[in-house]
Amino acid sequence: MIFDSTWLLVLAPLVMVLGGGLAWWARRRRIDATTAWSPTLGAAAARADRSTPWLLGAAILCTAVAVAGPRGGRTTVQTEARALSLVISTDISRSMLAEDVEPSRLGRAKREARRLVQDLDGDRLGLIAFAGRSYILTPLTVDGGAVSLYLEGLDPDLASEGGTDLAATLNQGLDLLEASTEISDRVLVVFTDGETHDSLSSVEEAAAAIKKAGIRLILVGEGTPEPVKIPIRDAAGRLLEYKLDQDGQVVETSLREAVLQAAAEAAGGTVVPASLSDQAGAVRELVAAFKRSPSTESRAADLRPMGWVPLLLGAVILLAQTLFRRGASLLLLALLLGAPAVVNAQRPSDGERALSSGDPAGAAGAFLRDAREGVRRDTAFYNAGTAALRAGDLQVARRALLEAAKTTNPALRYRALYNLGVVNLLAAQADSSLRDTLVGEAASLLREALLLEPGSARAKWNLELAERMRPPPPPSGGGGQQPPPPQGGQQPKPPDQSDQKNRGLTREQAEQILNSVEREERATRNRQLDRLSGGMGGAKDW
Numbered sequence: 001m002i003f004d005s006t007w008l009l010v011l012a013p014l015v016m017v018l019g020g021g022l023a024w025w026a027r028r029r030r031i032d033a034t035t036a037w038s039p040t041l042g043a044a045a046a047r048a049d050r051s052t053p054w055l056l057g058a059a060i061l062c063t064a065v066a067v068a069g070p071r072g073g074r075t076t077v078q079t080e081a082r083a084l085s086l087v088i089s090t091d092i093s094r095s096m097l098a099e100d101v102e103p104s105r106l107g108r109a110k111r112e113a114r115r116l117v118q119d120l121d122g123d124r125l126g127l128i129a130f131a132g133r134s135y136i137l138t139p140l141t142v143d144g145g146a147v148s149l150y151l152e153g154l155d156p157d158l159a160s161e162g163g164t165d166l167a168a169t170l171n172q173g174l175d176l177l178e179a180s181t182e183i184s185d186r187v188l189v190v191f192t193d194g195e196t197h198d199s200l201s202s203v204e205e206a207a208a209a210i211k212k213a214g215i216r217l218i219l220v221g222e223g224t225p226e227p228v229k230i231p232i233r234d235a236a237g238r239l240l241e242y243k244l245d246q247d248g249q250v251v252e253t254s255l256r257e258a259v260l261q262a263a264a265e266a267a268g269g270t271v272v273p274a275s276l277s278d279q280a281g282a283v284r285e286l287v288a289a290f291k292r293s294p295s296t297e298s299r300a301a302d303l304r305p306m307g308w309v310p311l312l313l314g315a316v317i318l319l320a321q322t323l324f325r326r327g328a329s330l331l332l333l334a335l336l337l338g339a340p341a342v343v344n345a346q347r348p349s350d351g352e353r354a355l356s357s358g359d360p361a362g363a364a365g366a367f368l369r370d371a372r373e374g375v376r377r378d379t380a381f382y383n384a385g386t387a388a389l390r391a392g393d394l395q396v397a398r399r400a401l402l403e404a405a406k407t408t409n410p411a412l413r414y415r416a417l418y419n420l421g422v423v424n425l426l427a428a429q430a431d432s433s434l435r436d437t438l439v440g441e442a443a444s445l446l447r448e449a450l451l452l453e454p455g456s457a458r459a460k461w462n463l464e465l466a467e468r469m470r471p472p473p474p475p476s477g478g479g480g481q482q483p484p485p486p487q488g489g490q491q492p493k494p495p496d497q498s499d500q501k502n503r504g505l506t507r508e509q510a511e512q513i514l515n516s517v518e519r520e521e522r523a524t525r526n527r528q529l530d531r532l533s534g535g536m537g538g539a540k541d542w
Helices: 006-037 039-047 052-067 105-119 144-152 166-178 200-212 257-267 279-288 308-324 328-346 350-356 360-372 377-391 394-404 410-430 435-452 457-469 507-532
Strands: 070-083 085-091 124-130 134-141 186-192 216-221 231-233 239-242 270-272 293-305
Touching: 006 039, 006 052, 052 308, 085 105, 085 134, 085 166, 105 144, 105 186, 105 279, 124 144, 124 166, 134 144, 134 166, 166 186, 166 200, 166 257, 200 216, 200 257, 216 257, 216 279, 257 270, 270 279, 350 360, 350 377, 360 377, 360 394, 377 394, 377 410, 394 410, 410 435, 410 457, 435 457
Parallel strands: 085 124, 085 186, 186 216, 216 270
Antiparallel strands: 070 293, 124 134, 231 239
């Protein structure tokens, strides 16, 4: 159990002694006055009412503990939402290591896929990785954190077989989505450069099967049409060599737009061009109009307000005292008049309830209303900005956090400046035209936040990220090295805690995965037989 105010908890025994002492002093004055009037009545008054100071002290102690704001325990909160079934398939072949886009084709695909997971919070998401084979990493789940975790670890070394088999991932995405029994639309999003080593006819056949099953296909292109080399780097990022084929020649790879367009036409799907700066936003707009089915999610909420427990105990003590001493009823009435203030202090606000129900946009609106009404204005603006940031509304978040940053409270000002820096970093990733300006503002805000909290590791990390996102200085003729490119895999976030729960597979999901794996094993054996018979010659592993 924790308390909202530790100082009030420390002062509670002192308040109890003070209140009990005043009750004892009042009793002594009354006995002395009665004795002066009549010794007999004074002796009777001294024998009666001896427990009153102790009971009043205990009631005051309970009230002080309630005002200190105890919190504890855990409860289950059910959130209802309308969810979409969407599978993300990411190409992890070695051709995706080409650096014709920043930081690389695979790095950009992971960055856009991660943004898509954040934008589709609450939808059912699955993840597939493919190269020469296709691998299911997560089944359909509402746990976006688990999908993001697997996205972080995507690397060509995960694939047991090199090359690129686009038809395999289309078939496996079809299997994974057909296992879903929901009535929502089903979507397969494939991030790839289109450099497939299987035949175009097999790709079109798999795409046609997707169309027949009523699944929406979205192909996201990565790379440029101009041929480029595939760099091989060590763990420190130093260039070792360029990828070579079986004949010792340097491999060149390019974006195969014709393959993507043919697959999209066969599936009745859409191609998101590689030249588009905000690919995740384009996919989000495409799926916005798709049909979603209702879903219910249960999650645990910790640290519930427990102020009612000591308050109820204090009320029981005063009620018992009132039954025996009518004079204590006046004190009981006074405490009851103050009880609503204690209850309201523990009662969650409209914004807090909206956040608990999974509605950050509604929470931002509720906090803004509190700010306009003058209810803890600085804190309300900060809460509104943070909720808007969680909802992805960067404009509302920026305006609210700018108001919160005007506070004279150093701790609140630090958090507002930090989140403002995060807002600018996210805006810079989405808006390439104002990228340099937004990154510069983010760096300035994070430096100001560090002046208030010099030990903040999160602020230092995001400041380093902002500095790496800045354009390199113009060359001075000395041939110095350029600074390392920004790490596209890093996503700045405001301080937040989320409850992650382990979710098991249903029987249908397990059977679907096993059937898909068996299908892939058969395809692998067939390819190996083809190699042994000399049908394929040298196999491509990029």
